[in-house]
Amino acid sequence: MQRSMTRPGNHVMKSYETYASMLFRIAMVHLGRRQDAEEATQDTFIKLMEKAPVFKDAEHQKAWLIRVMTNHCKTLLGRGWRRREVKLEGIEPMPDQTAEDIALLQLVMALPLKYKTVIHLYYYEDYQVQEISQILQISQSAVKMRLQRGRQLLKLELEGAERQ
Secondary structure (H helix, E strand, O other): HHHHHHHHOOHHHHHHHHHHHHHHHHHHHHHHOOHHHHHHHHHHHHHHHHHHHOOOOOHHHHHHHHHHHHHHHHHHHHHHHHHOOOOOOOOOOOOOOOHHHHHHHHHHHOHHHHHHHHHHHHOOOOOOOHHHHHHHOOOHHHHHHHHHHHHHHHHHHHHHHHHO
């Protein structure tokens, strides 16, 4: 209660400055369109303001935000209009990305949702298997299996691209 009396929204602004770019990247991996990712990021911070949960530490808050973002993206992807939508946009490169980085990210984004989520968190956000397990609320063995199967799918795609 005291937190809201000092400066309303101050903790949300600090959270936004700290986590917005990471959450945006996660949303891009899930949704594939900049506008959708921006909206999902905004919605995640709105939920933070509305719910105003109390966190043990910064890692707890970060995990909560990632969980809210992934759930929100799953909800958006499950809507009927979204399934019928044709994606016309490509992935916008970050300033320090090479053509190979962009091609690999496109392959990751083409994976089924359950694989691309764990691969993105593991390789792009540097989370450990145990942390991913807690964030996604699945077992560590499920995370390991999804990583393995996702890698296999990526390997097949990369080998297929080399043959062409």
